[in-house]
Amino acid sequence: MADTALTAPPIAAARHLRLPPIDPVLALCVAIGLALLLAACFAPLLAPFDPDQQKLLARLKPPVGFERSDWRYPLGTDQLGRDLLSRCLYGLRLSLLLAAFGALTGLLFGAVVGMIAGLLGGAVDGLIMGVCDVKLSLPFTLVALLVIAIAGSSVTVLVLVLGLAYWAHFARLIRAQVLGLRELPYIEAARAAGASGWRIATRHVLPNIVSPVIVMFTLNFSNLILLESALSFLGLGVQPPTATLGSMVGQGRDYMPSAPWIVAGPALLIVLVALTVMMLGDWLRDHFDVRLRDR
Amino acid sequence: MLEFIAGRLLRMTVTLWVIVTAVFLATRATGNPIDFLMPEGLDAAGRRDMIAYFGLDRPLVEQYVLFWKALAQGEFGLGLMERRAVTTIFAERVTHSLSLLLATLAVTVAIGVPLGIMTAIRRKTFIGNAVLLAAFLGYAVPNFVLAILLLLVFSFTLGWLPSTGSATILHYLMPVAALSAFFVASLVRYTRNSMLDVLSQDYMRTARAKGLSERVVILKHGLKNALIPVITVLGLQVTTLVSGAVVIETVFAWHGVGDLLVGATLRRDYPVLQFGVLVVACTVVTINVMLDLLYSEIDPRVRLAKG
Numbered sequence: 001m002a003d004t005a006l007t008a009p010p011i012a013a014a015r016h017l018r019l020p021p022i023d024p025v026l027a028l029c030v031a032i033g034l035a036l037l038l039a040a041c042f043a044p045l046l047a048p049f050d051p052d053q054q055k056l057l058a059r060l061k062p063p064v065g066f067e068r069s070d071w072r073y074p075l076g077t078d079q080l081g082r083d084l085l086s087r088c089l090y091g092l093r094l095s096l097l098l099a100a101f102g103a104l105t106g107l108l109f110g111a112v113v114g115m116i117a118g119l120l121g122g123a124v125d126g127l128i129m130g131v132c133d134v135k136l137s138l139p140f141t142l143v144a145l146l147v148i149a150i151a152g153s154s155v156t157v158l159v160l161v162l163g164l165a166y167w168a169h170f171a172r173l174i175r176a177q178v179l180g181l182r183e184l185p186y187i188e189a190a191r192a193a194g195a196s197g198w199r200i201a202t203r204h205v206l207p208n209i210v211s212p213v214i215v216m217f218t219l220n221f222s223n224l225i226l227l228e229s230a231l232s233f234l235g236l237g238v239q240p241p242t243a244t245l246g247s248m249v250g251q252g253r254d255y256m257p258s259a260p261w262i263v264a265g266p267a268l269l270i271v272l273v274a275l276t277v278m279m280l281g282d283w284l285r286d287h288f289d290v291r292l293r294d295r
Numbered sequence: 296m297l298e299f300i301a302g303r304l305l306r307m308t309v310t311l312w313v314i315v316t317a318v319f320l321a322t323r324a325t326g327n328p329i330d331f332l333m334p335e336g337l338d339a340a341g342r343r344d345m346i347a348y349f350g351l352d353r354p355l356v357e358q359y360v361l362f363w364k365a366l367a368q369g370e371f372g373l374g375l376m377e378r379r380a381v382t383t384i385f386a387e388r389v390t391h392s393l394s395l396l397l398a399t400l401a402v403t404v405a406i407g408v409p410l411g412i413m414t415a416i417r418r419k420t421f422i423g424n425a426v427l428l429a430a431f432l433g434y435a436v437p438n439f440v441l442a443i444l445l446l447l448v449f450s451f452t453l454g455w456l457p458s459t460g461s462a463t464i465l466h467y468l469m470p471v472a473a474l475s476a477f478f479v480a481s482l483v484r485y486t487r488n489s490m491l492d493v494l495s496q497d498y499m500r501t502a503r504a505k506g507l508s509e510r511v512v513i514l515k516h517g518l519k520n521a522l523i524p525v526i527t528v529l530g531l532q533v534t535t536l537v538s539g540a541v542v543i544e545t546v547f548a549w550h551g552v553g554d555l556l557v558g559a560t561l562r563r564d565y566p567v568l569q570f571g572v573l574v575v576a577c578t579v580v581t582i583n584v585m586l587d588l589l590y591s592e593i594d595p596r597v598r599l600a601k602g
Contacts, residue, residue: 133306134313137580141538142556142572146321149560149568226437230542233439234557253443253546257451267440275435 029279036273040093047086048072052241055081060259076261078252082241088265091243092273095232098155098244099224102162107217109163110170115201117171118178129175132168140165140227148236158228158237165227166220173216177209218281222274229270245270300588307584314576319362322569323355372566374559381570385552391461392551396540398471403478408525410479411486412518415494426483433480438539442473442546459548466547474543478532485528489521496520523590530586534579 039046055077062069063076063084075084117128144161151157181187181204190204229246231237238244240251245266252262346352353361365371371381410426417423449469450458460466493499494517502516503509541553548554552571559567 130306130309131313134310137310137534137583138314138576139534139537139541139579141541142575145541145556145560146318146568146572149563149565150321222435229437230439234542234545235561236557249440249443256443256447260447260451263443263447267443270440271436274437275432278431278435 023283025279026283029276029283032272033276033280036092036276037096039089040096043089043093047083047089049083049086051082051086051090051243053082057081060255062259063261063265066261075265076259078248078262079255079259084262084265087243087248088245088269091245091248091266092269094238094242095225095228095245095270096273098158098162098228098238099221101159102165102224102228103217103221105159105163106166106220107170107213110167111174111213113167114171114174115178115205118175118182119197119201119205125175128171132171135168141230144227144231145236148231153236153239155238158231161231162224162228165224169220170213170216173212174209177212178205181205181208215281215285218277218284222277222281225270225274225277245273296591299591303584303587307580310580311577314580315363315366315573316359318569318572318576319359322565323358371570374567375564376559376562376567381566384555384567385570385574388550388552388555391549392540392544392553395461395467395470395474395544395549395551396536398467399475399478399536399540402471402475403482404529406475407479407482408486408522411483411525412490412513412521414483415487415490416513418491427487430480430483433476436476438473438477439542439546441476442469442543445469445473446546461547461549461551470543470547470549473546474536474539477539478536481532482525482529486521486525489524490517493517493521526586527590530583530590533582533586537575537579 058070058073058077059081060079061073061077061081064071064074066076069076073083073085075088077083078087113128117125143164147161147164148157151160187200187204190200195204228237228244229249232244232246233250235247235250237247240247248266249263249270252259252266255262343352369382373379374381374384377384410430414423414426414430445456446458446469449456456469457463457466461470499512499516502512507516537553540551541557543549544551544553545557552575556568556571556575558564559571
């Protein structure tokens with residue numbers, strides 16, 4: 001391989017270095033994703049008002065462009081006179097944070113469990129995979145309901161619930177990857193050289209299973225945004241007055257006939273975030289998985 | 296074959312046992328549920344009496360034995376809110392949920408499979424791409440947002456459809472649409488992928504070479520083979536469908552099990568929640584095993600690979 005690279009004409013090398021043509025849809029997704037991320041990061045700076053501040057004189061103002069609207073509230077206000085732009089920004093921030101921590105929790109737990117199952121094998125493997133099977137055969141909403149009924153709903157509990165949602169998926173993926181890798185010559189070589197199990201796991205196995213894990217992480221992230229918003233929508237997520245996108249939709253629901261804008265903004269944001277992350281995840285999957293390139 | 300069935304049934308039994316035990320432990324994990332149940336200002340003696348009444352002061356092992364005994368006798372206690380047997384409360388709800396789920400399943404298959412075939416055959420055409428884009432949207436729009444959008448348009452603006460209840464066929468339109476969108480979208484994608492795999496197989500070329508009409512080639516040789524993985528996916532989606540129904544029932548005040556369970560969670564009605572989780576989880580697990588056995592009947596490769 002090294003020889004051919006050295007003797008290859010410089011043109012070929014240049015072609016190899018050239019970036020692939022930019023896909024406009026992908027570029028749009030990245031741009032929207034970055035904009036949403038920045039908006040969430042700088043929500044405290046961007047929001048014109050305190051998201052929980054109630055102004056009873058400015059209740060149910062419609063967004064700019066409608067009758068009775070007020071320029072100080074570009075997206076209007078809700079039934080308690082809270083500024084919807086500020087609430088959307090803070091809601092987006094909290095929703096993204098919850099989904100990110102939830103996905104990370106699931107990934108960490110799944111990675112540890114999956115690595116243990118894959119590397120140890122035998123009875124431990126059988127037990128872990130059995131538990132995964134049970135987890136995967138249950139409608140997750142039921143598990144979430146049970147946990148929330150018992151532990152109450154707080155940010156910590158919610159992160160835990162979201163983490164529980166996909167750990168088994170991660171564990172299975174990582175176990176399968178580890179099993180595939182375990183017999184490869186370089187792992188054997190490391191073992192022959194006397195490397196410890198921990199060292200083999202962290203230095204030799206982990207770096208080689210990163211790409212499918214990234215793909216799964218991205219796809220699960222968008223699912224978690226939907227799950228969190230569904231739980232918050234049902235009133236089982238973060239408790240009021242704190243805004244998440246789902247709870248804004250859930251609480252605005254009662255005012256829909258007269259003030260549909262309360263629901264419209266956060267609902268659109270949920271769709272936008274989920275769609276963007278999903279497109280990115282799909283692109284990553286196609287990019288990493290050569291078999292799918294022709295489709 | 297017998298060995299395969301026995302293996303599956305054994306695994307199902309273990310799964311069910313794990314579910315029952317997990318539910319038992321979970322509902323007793325955080326001290327006493329009594330504190331949520333009793334009216335405020337209950338004195339210490341009253342609290343002690345109630346704990347004794349529910350058997351919550353006994354050792355965990357004994358409670359576990361009692362729990363199983365009650366299960367075996369079909370005694371699941373009274374709902375805390377309604378003071379009626381949870382089994383009765385459930386019986387009233389179950390048909391509503393089942394009819395919603397079956398309607399959704401029917402709509403999903405009736406729309407998803409043909410669209411999936413269409414997008415596989417008409418690849419890279421305008422209509423094919425439009426359907427795929429719509430499927431992508433169906434994936435990303437959460438069911439409750441779709442439900443609310445439908446309510447806004449068809450109930451509050453146009454006034455064509457009733458917003459809550461389940462009395463007539465008109466009541467079904469919006470909940471079924473909101474619930475099935477995601478599943479139609481995923482079925483379109485799976486059917487398409489599966490169909491694309493099959494279309495490039497040698498036996499398809501053979502069928503065409505024999506001079507069969509395109510219709511027969513696609514439907515008889517193509518679809519029949521493409522449907523096997525699709526059925527598998529549909530089986531896996533049962534859990535997602537139940538999860539989705541929980542949300543949709545709440546939005547449309549559908550008098551079903553999902554609506555009941557969300558209410559029970561919000562009010563910490565443990566007996567109802569415990570029974571609900573048990574029944575729904577066990578049903579789903581059983582359905583999955585049945586489907587598993589069904590595929591092995593349809594497709595012998597499954598049996599050979601796993602058994």
